[in-house]
Amino acid sequence: MLTQRYTLVYVALMTAVVIASNILVQYPVQGMLGAFNLADLLTWGAFTYPFAFLVTDLTNRHYGPRNARIVVICGFVIAVALSWYLSQPRIAIASGLAFLLGQLLDISVFNRLRRQSWWHAPLAGSMLGSILDTALFFSFAFAPVFSAFGPNDDFATGMAPVLGVLSVEAPRWISWALGDLSVKVLFALILLMPYGALMSVIKPMPAVKA
Structure with a gap:
């Protein structure tokens, strides 16, 4: 009964993170960073989604x-069901596919490295999962090639400097992807702190090999 209760807590946390990220990824960060236009580099979803890996890794460690x-x-x-109504269907499908495969990769990598130094498993799992x-x-x-699943966002497909490098241009969604990945990598390092702090509280169950 206790296991089921905690599992529901993890499910609730995961759902909240993904829904928030699905909505926020549609909103570029506004403002300037020096000569760089942040709207060409980042969406707000980059700051919430990395917490999905923290939830997955804590669940994996615990159960x-x-x-x-x-x-x-x-x-x-x-x-995906809720995001279908709260955001565009194409965004919901993309998020669901990427979320499922990225998180399953994280679980596989984490489990393979769980007996190494405490930070190896969560860091490697989060990094590789984030890339995928x-x-x-x-x-x-x-990407226009997937326009059959929904209309293209003209702002997303417009040309922009890649990571603020003015001499290199690509569709803005590519610059977003690189910018978001940079934030996710940074957060993978930052979130080692709460993971490490919770290790003494969230310990592996007897059936789980630490």
Whole structure:
């Protein structure tokens, strides 16, 4: 009963993170950073989505990969269903596909490295999962080749400097993808702190090999 209760907590946290990210990824960060226009570099979703990896890694540590996959699948189903109404269907599909595959990769990498130094598993899992998730999401959500799933965002497909490098231009969604990935990598490092702080509280269950 206690296991089910905690699993529901993890599912609720995962769902909240993904829905918030689905909505916020549609809003570029406004403002200037020196000579760089932040709207060409980042969306607000980059600051919320990395917490999905923290939830997955804590679940994996606590209950093992099987329960972590259950949390991911439950979060995937609920988040996509709600996001279908709260954001564009194409965004919901892209988010669901990228989320599912990125989180499952994180679980696999985490489980393989869980017996190494405490930070190896969450860092490697989050990094590799973020790369896969970012590539899948931004390609499916904004690339013209996937326009059959929804209209293209003219602002997203317009040309912009890549990561603020004025001599190199590409569709803005590519610059967003690189900018978002940079933030996710940074957050993968930052979120090691709460993960490490919670290790003494969230310990592996007896059936889970630490």
